[in-house]
Amino acid sequence: MIEVEGISKRFGAVRAVDCVSFTAKDGRITGLLGPNGAGKSTCLRILSTVLKADAGRARIGGIDLDEAPLAARRLIGVLPHSSGLYQQLTGRENIEYYGRLHGLAEDVLARRVDALVERLELGAIANRKAKGFSQGERTKIALARALVHEPQHLLLDEPTNGLDVIATRHLREWLRELRAQGRCVLLSSHVMQEVEALVDELVIIAAGRVTLHGSPAELALRFPGRSLEEIFVEAVQRGERSAA
Amino acid sequence: MRAVFTVCRKEIVDTLRDRRTLISLLLGPLFGPILFTALINLMVSRNLTSAEEVLEVPILRAERAPNLVAQLRARSIEPLEKHGIDGVDEAARLVATGVHDVILVIDEHFDEDFGTERAARVALVFDRSKTRAGSRVSRVRGAVEAYAQQIGLLRLLASGTDPGLLRPLVVDELDVSTPASRSALMLGVLTYFLLFATLTGGLHLAIDTTAGERERKSLEPLLALPVPRVSLLVGKMTATVCYMLASLALTLVAFAIALRQLPLEQIGMSSSFDAGTAALAFVLLAPFAPLGAALMTTVASFSKTYREAQTYGTFVLLVPTLPLAFATMLNIEPTAKLMWIPSLSQHLLITTLIKDQPLVPPFVALSALSSLALGVLFGWLAVRLYRREAILG
Numbered sequence: 349m350i351e352v353e354g355i356s357k358r359f360g361a362v363r364a365v366d367c368v369s370f371t372a373k374d375g376r377i378t379g380l381l382g383p384n385g386a387g388k389s390t391c392l393r394i395l396s397t398v399l400k401a402d403a404g405r406a407r408i409g410g411i412d413l414d415e416a417p418l419a420a421r422r423l424i425g426v427l428p429h430s431s432g433l434y435q436q437l438t439g440r441e442n443i444e445y446y447g448r449l450h451g452l453a454e455d456v457l458a459r460r461v462d463a464l465v466e467r468l469e470l471g472a473i474a475n476r477k478a479k480g481f482s483q484g485e486r487t488k489i490a491l492a493r494a495l496v497h498e499p500q501h502l503l504l505d506e507p508t509n510g511l512d513v514i515a516t517r518h519l520r521e522w523l524r525e526l527r528a529q530g531r532c533v534l535l536s537s538h539v540m541q542e543v544e545a546l547v548d549e550l551v552i553i554a555a556g557r558v559t560l561h562g563s564p565a566e567l568a569l570r571f572p573g574r575s576l577e578e579i580f581v582e583a584v585q586r587g588e589r590s591a592a
Numbered sequence: 593m594r595a596v597f598t599v600c601r602k603e604i605v606d607t608l609r610d611r612r613t614l615i616s617l618l619l620g621p622l623f624g625p626i627l628f629t630a631l632i633n634l635m636v637s638r639n640l641t642s643a644e645e646v647l648e649v650p651i652l653r654a655e656r657a658p659n660l661v662a663q664l665r666a667r668s669i670e671p672l673e674k675h676g677i678d679g680v681d682e683a684a685r686l687v688a689t690g691v692h693d694v695i696l697v698i699d700e701h702f703d704e705d706f707g708t709e710r711a712a713r714v715a716l717v718f719d720r721s722k723t724r725a726g727s728r729v730s731r732v733r734g735a736v737e738a739y740a741q742q743i744g745l746l747r748l749l750a751s752g753t754d755p756g757l758l759r760p761l762v763v764d765e766l767d768v769s770t771p772a773s774r775s776a777l778m779l780g781v782l783t784y785f786l787l788f789a790t791l792t793g794g795l796h797l798a799i800d801t802t803a804g805e806r807e808r809k810s811l812e813p814l815l816a817l818p819v820p821r822v823s824l825l826v827g828k829m830t831a832t833v834c835y836m837l838a839s840l841a842l843t844l845v846a847f848a849i850a851l852r853q854l855p856l857e858q859i860g861m862s863s864s865f866d867a868g869t870a871a872l873a874f875v876l877l878a879p880f881a882p883l884g885a886a887l888m889t890t891v892a893s894f895s896k897t898y899r900e901a902q903t904y905g906t907f908v909l910l911v912p913t914l915p916l917a918f919a920t921m922l923n924i925e926p927t928a929k930l931m932w933i934p935s936l937s938q939h940l941l942i943t944t945l946i947k948d949q950p951l952v953p954p955f956v957a958l959s960a961l962s963s964l965a966l967g968v969l970f971g972w973l974a975v976r977l978y979r980r981e982a983i984l985g
Contacts, residue, residue, distance in 0.1 A: 393812070393984075396812075396816040397816060398812055398815045398816055398981070398984060399981050399984075400981065418818050418820065419818070421816055421817060421818040422818045424816070426812075426813050426816045427813075428809065428812050428813045428816075429809070430809040431809075432808060432809040432810030432811070432812065432813050432814075433810065434602070434606055434810060435808075436605075436606045436607075436609040436610055437602070437605070437606060437609075441602075441605075445598065445602050446813075446817065448594070448595075448598040449595055449598055449599070449814075449817045449818075449819050450817065450818065451594070451595075451818070477609070490813075493813075494813075
């Protein structure tokens, strides 16, 4: 479970994240939704411990990020905004590198990588250098890399970005599978259509603040007669007006 | 510890697969020895020509000084036949335009003046700015002066005077330089090539593993792994050190081969740069590699892109030249205090090694210690820089 309580982050005069609170439960997919520059990436970066919040607290699997960032990192798998693969390494080597840095023993690592290659259908690219990969292939390898240590929590920054229809569909399937395994999946997006069929919980943020949250069903009840898209757009506009 | 090894191995493999980097890594160590060989060959061939070659010099009005010309001939200076020069102005023009390096002009009244108390005159036309012609000019001048002195002595003897009266003081020169120590200046340049090769060997890696990683956006997920930053940085710097040492070893091998081919004895130098010397030089220079790696990693940590880091990195390549320049200009002898200055201490130790003088063990230890200590300091600074959030850019 990921618990976020009133975290804030400033970059100079810019308030990137302003007192954001939400909870992402195990066995559920939580969507962090907002326009570009709303603070989604900053939130995820704080949760992946590469940034430190100025105020507030965040816990992953009960571990406070401020107190034990190294322990918290063991519990998360991160799919960053850009895949950040090493061009000169093969798909498999990219995955293995992260597995080793997570401290996996060589025999365990070999088994895990084999399983991931099979499940994510990486056979064709596993032994090719990452140099010529398509966006979809990069995302696949980066996802496998984030899953190699079988983390309970998964942080995905705009995972569907640049993927074609088929690849997006595959990604959704895998995320549902991870949910079925009881994992806590937190993903960000700026397009409602891409996630409305996928997420169990929506956290809409605009101008660094949470303006609306709830499950799609709850939101539909609260705003009868409107599509999720309309609810999203109104929530964003409301948030941006109050910030200005 | 395992993380350090994992990171180091990955960086080494990553770089090995990049063909462009690998080629530049292999060419770097060859550059020094090739340039060095060319320089020495040039020096040797020039020295040989000036000492033995028959020098043809146009002599205007040679017929007025047959004895002088005979004397010049005895010293392999042949008068050039049919030069067609008819005056000093013409001679000056020909020298200025580079047709001849030096022209000897015998005065119109040379034969008349020669037997009298008046000094007979000859003019030497040359261009001092042409350093290439310098040795030829001094050969001609030397020959003419020797002739004049000989005639002078003969005249004194003829008049019954002791020629010794004209030499109240005699300077005896005692040159104690050995062939090995004479070669030291030239081979001192070698230290710079070696340090330069060491640094260039790691330049790409130091930049690629830091600024490059940041630019390619692979740094952020790496920093989200449960690995302390110090392990990441030590792994990266260790990989850089490996490449630096490989580059140093290659350069030393290339030098050892190149110096064996060179006719160093012919210019009064002797070089004992054999396999043993090369191995010892490697040991003396190796402690400089961690310092170079840490310094470059620190510098690269400040830059946002590979290109920017490359610019700063190039300045780092110049840093070790500063103490070397001073050392060469001031002709510094090794002392314990100087062993605290990296690059200078290595230079002094290598020079000692080349001069065939005994190495002082405490000096060697001090040089290694100071370089390593400074390396640790810069390494610590790099780790500090990586703990900042700004490292993500």
